[in-house]
Amino acid sequence: MxxxxxxxxxxxxxxxxxxxxxxxxxxxxxxxxxxxxxxxxxxxxxxxxxxxxxxxxxxxxxxxxxxxxxxxxxxxxxxxxxxxxxxxxxxxxxxxxxxxxxxxxxxxxxxxxxxxxxxxxxxxxxxxxxxxxxxxxxxxIRVVTHSGNTMGLEGTLASRLQPNHPTDSVDGIRAAVYEGLSFGSGDSVIGINPSDDSVGSVSRLLEMTYDIIQRWEIPTQNCVLAHVTTQMEALKRGAPSGLIFQSIAGSQKAMESFGISIDLMDEAYDLAKKYCFTAGPNYMYFETGQGSALSADAHNGADQLVLEARNYAIARRWNPYQVNTVVGFIGPEYLYDSVQIIRAGLEDHFMGKLAGISMGCDVCYTNHAKADQNSNDNLAVLLASAGVNFIMGIPMGDDAMLSYQTTSYHDAPALRQALGLRPLPEFESWMEEVGLWKDGQLTDCAGDASFFLKR
CATH class of the missing domain: 1.10.220.70 (lyase)
Incomplete structure (x- = not known):
């Protein structure tokens, strides 16, 4: 040719x-x-x-x-x-x-x-x-999925509650979960990035978040973003998980650098369908990001956008509940500044939707990138206008364990207010029942973590 x-x-x-x-x-x-x-x-x-x-x-x-x-x-x-x-x-x-x-x-x-x-x-x-x-x-393009609640309906914007802690303190994480829930974060998932990837530690965090979900009858799901093999072992031992997570990549060599393969992910998917406590039929949560294959020297001479598109094409195999592009997390070596980060976020969201994926975005940057909270806000507004299914919710937008800047518990409510969006429907009904939501907006209890200790 x-x-x-x-x-x-x-x-x-x-x-x-x-x-x-x-x-x-x-x-x-x-x-x-x-x-x-x-x-x-x-x-x-x-x-x-x-x-x-x-x-x-x-x-x-x-x-x-x-x-x-x-x-x-x-x-x-x-x-x-x-x-x-x-x-x-x-x-x-x-x-x-x-x-x-x-x-x-x-x-x-x-x-x-x-x-x-x-x-x-x-x-x-x-x-x-x-x-x-x-x-x-x-x-x-609307991509609607269901696990413990319904993601992707027109007019909704969900938020992943990410209560990370440098030492995986159960008490510290529980407090951050309560604060996030009070702001209406967590309808996507209560998802923790653990500092300890052991089966015991992952199981403790799953049990604690499951206890909160059950005690308060919250229509959502939990997930601990350890390596998929750790989660599989925790599931086999009886740990209560709503979603199974893994980072995926667009080439075999890159997948191998993550310690995974197609067969292993098939096994994880079958295990999730058997053991996850949510109703399904979608049980998987994947994360991606432009540059991940290049960082593993596994890009095979192809550009990072093509490799990212292949992530979404392979993700379809496991019918994920949600996929999250962690767009600015890898650093300026791959996306140099806010212009490139914003472009990549819009590209990833569109490509995922075109592939038939329920797409979210971690609107973020590392501290050595040429970006700031204003550029983060710009991308968040663009994505919400484009119909993104979910964003992150992290205390003050500053992750204490992963040390990067992202969206806060306040940002999803602000976007909902500015653009006429709402939480996921089951979660919104729950918020109304407990007194956190009324007449389409948060009540005065918003931001008060002690709300959950007084009842």
Whole structure:
């Protein structure tokens, strides 16, 4: 396939589709670090001009990691709906973009086509969209899931209550959970990143959060974000978990760097369906982030957006309740500043929705990145406008264990108020019953953790 165009008197030619995809990407420090980014804005425009004419079939037939070398590629390709694929395989990437953005194309139409897309196809159309395109396109798509409550309904915005503690203190975490619940955080999940990955410590945290959920009859779920094998062992020993978590990646080599495989995740999914206490049918929670494959030297020469899109394409295999892009967490080596972080957050959210995934975003940055709380607020508003399913809720937006900056317990309520959104319906009803919510807003009890100690 000849991948060449002439722009302003200069001829640009690209070695193959992998090279073309990388050069068409918005500037990212990770791609620059890998030596695969466009060398100029003109080359980036030329790459997009060529990419717009590439048929979707070529992207499936030329994955960035060959089918015979990578189990992630095989799992994604083998799951493609061939009937739908045959309807669209002749479309160019440019045609696909125009179809998605057309007023005549509904979210249901897009969701149907999503079942026939590989990660490369998803990434390609994303590269041809501006930030506002990504907001408009993602907003069309609703992905509704159910575990202990219902995620993704129109007009809702959920919040993951993340009460991390440097020493996994049960009392400290319990206090942070109560404060978060009083602000209406936790309808996505009460999810703890543990500092101790042992089965005993993980089990204690699961038991404590389960006790709160049961005692207060809260329609939500708990999760401790240890390695999946630790959670599996805790489940087998009787620990009460609502969701099973794992970070996933877009190549076999990157998955192996996380200590996982397709077979292991299949086993974890089967175990979750058997032992998780929630009603289901969605039991899995995944986290991703642009640059994770590159950081493990497992990107196979592909750009970080393509590898991220492959994350969402493989996540479909396990029907997750939610997937979270931890967009600014890896650091400025991969997303240099707020401009790149905001772009990546919008890309990830759209790509996940296009793949049929219930998408959330950890709107965040590390302290050595060129970003601040105002840029965090900007991305949060854009994502909420785009229909993101959930964001994070952390005391003061400053994670005491992971040492990064994210959204606080206050931010989901502020977004709900500004944009006319509500908590997940079962959770909202519970808040009304206990006196934390009235007439569509928080009561004066909001922010008072002792609310749960006085009853």
């Amino acid at each position: 000849l991948l060449r165009t002439k722009l302003f008197g200069h001829t640009y030619e690209f070695a193959d589709l992998k090279d073309l995809l990388a050069k068409a990407n918005e500037e990212k420090s990770g791609d620059l670090q890998a030596g695969i980014a466009a060398r100029s804005a003109a080359e980036r425009v030329a790459a997009r001009h060529v990419l717009a004419e590439v048929p979707l079939s070529a992207l499936r037939e030329n994955p960035v990691v060959p089918y015979d070398q990578d189990e992630v590629t095989r799992a994604i390709d083998d799951a493609i709906n061939e009937t739908i694929y045959n309807e669209i395989k002749g479309w160019s990437v440019g045609d696909f973009r125009e179809w998605i953005l057309s007023n005549k194309t509904s979210g249901a139409d897009i969701a149907r086509v999503g079942r026939a897309l590989t990660g490369e196809m998803i990434a390609a159309v994303t590269k041809l969209m501006g930030n506002l395109d990504l907001v408009v396109a993602a907003r069309k």
